[in-house]
Amino acid sequence: MYSLASQPRAGARGASRFWRRPLWAPLNDPEAWNRLVRIVNPAWSFTEPRARVIRLVDEAPGVRSIWLKPNGRFGRFSPGQHLMLELEIDGVRQARCFSLSHAPRADRLLRLTIKRKDDGPVSSAAHALKRGQVVRLGRAQGTFAPRDPAAPLLLLAAGSGITPMLSLLHGMAAAGASRDVVLLHGIRSPADAIGTLELQELAARWPRLRVHVQASAVEGRLDPAGIAGLVPDWRERETLLCGPDGFMRQVEAMYAEAGCGALLQSESFGRRAAPVDPDAAAHAVSHGSPEQVFTALAGQSLLDAAEAAGLKPRFGCRRGICRTCTCRKRSGTVTNLLTGLASGPGEELIQLCISSPRSALELAL
């Protein structure tokens, strides 16, 4: 199993496969066992990463850090990664991705720093969590981290985009705090600063770390010209970028223009698809047997369209991360809303939440 450092022996694997055979039901039903151990401790599970809320810390207006103690199923993570936080909201399991905002710690605690969004049910519910409550987690995932272990680094963050940067900085500090790193953090007003204290502490014992926090209300918005002014050697630095959509697009354009797009990595799960143009072309989507049809607009996600038609496909993060809504497309082409790329015309697996029709479609929902 994943929690073991080494590969299990072939004999153990065979035994586990034998035990999982449907013949032994209901004795081998992990969910049934999970429900039993949950009576003793709601955070226990044989299969599911779960965590208990240990501490809640208000970082800034509308931004709260949630410290979690995960069970043994959570496994390991590396700085910069994100995870799915699943909460139950009025009976519905809903999950969203959040960056871990701290590096792995000796006490195994995880920290999520979450900005409350009025249109985000999960972020609102996360803010309503109480100490002692138990939440479901996904495994940590993502590859947002410097590729070169020693090269000079530029971290560009705006708003709550600081969260993976904090995780990365803590990780690098634990690994020796010797690298040349510049962190630029754009915020609205000085009150919105996140993690000021810990950044000061890091900078105090890390001479080559430079932190610049820019409040747009005081010094103006952090924009490409400002970045270039603050970090004249930005073209030579590997760059990690995370923040609101508009900010990320600006910086991406800046790097693309300078021809150094290869230096830039973005963390983009905060990105939502642009609003759908109501006059966009409508395509028929057929599914099921006997066949049923609903329509979806170009630019609209198939998940939204299916739900608008009264269907209830399974979904998770709704932004192309978790693959819960993956379904088989039998025919037709779709646009991947994250990449803007078109799919092939034939049978393949697509994610409903980030696929939009380019032609009539046939799905196996």
Added chain:
Amino acid sequence: MSSKTCLEGETLAAFEAEIEALRREQYADIGARDARHIRRVRGIVQGTAIGGRGLLMFGVGPLSWIAGVLSLATAKILENMEIGHNVMHGQYDWMNDPGFDSRTYDWDIACTGDNWRQSHNIDHHDHTNVVGKDDDFGYGMLRMSEQQKWTPSCLLQPFSYLVLALNFEWGVAVQNLKLGRFFKGRMKMPEFRERMRPFLRKAGRQLFKDYVLFPALAFWQWPRVLLGNLAANLIRNVWTNAIIFCGHFTEEVKTYTRREVAHETRGQWYLRQIQGSSNLEGGRWFHLMTGHLSHQIEHHLFPDLPAPRYVEIAPRVREICARYGIHYNTGGFWKQYAGVLARLVRHAFPTRRGAAMGAA
């Protein structure tokens, strides 16, 4: 026997609008309360299953055997009726919980989930009581209406009903295999084999679990466990059969021909669902033990509405029916079940449309 109510024109439209309004109101209100209910039932199922199997395996004496059988039968009945049937209707799909996903749920009964989703959700719920299209109408072996052809073998149907009731889970399991079509040579061997494979796999697992695995785990107590499991399965079979037959075959339930339902509007479909179903009256636990099929009328109107809500909306459906002069078929269990048995016996003999009307 009262004749079928036919609403027309504006009355039909107004009736349809009222039912639709009720549907919208209920679906908009679904939430944490429904999720709590189904989880609690799953807890009861697991508790009674563990308790029942524990008593059968480790208990001593006849009293613990009886308690074990009743506990296990409760678990099986609740799992089949309140969880399995309702979850596979998609009543809890909105929870986004893989444990209550209508597409993957499989229940503790011989019938495979996939077969059920076809034969029940489509054939029965859409074509309710349309003789010849709704396979649940008589299960292809009972003559429950004068519209079905009489043959001398129908004389045996009180006896064959008894056999069906005791083995109901197997009756339901083979229903979608369409054995009749195969034996009449209207189904090719490869298709038949294709249909048989999932059935045999599921049937094997069920038999293995109740008659090999759990008895073996009890060592020398194995006869106790084997007989207890058999008894629990029989209780479940007889109970589910009685409840389900009360839902569609009581005396006053209407049947339809294919011609009558061609070009049906949504409103007429609702009307057929009401007139083709019948309710049972009882207390809260009775409703739960029937999987809320005691509210067959509401269930047929809104098959994917979380079932405990049927109890809440029943007075309103009944009130709507009263205003439109639609017969709302309801009664106590024994009265309704007596009606089913009477219908079963009556149609064992040659009956014609006119004769049936005269007899009522």
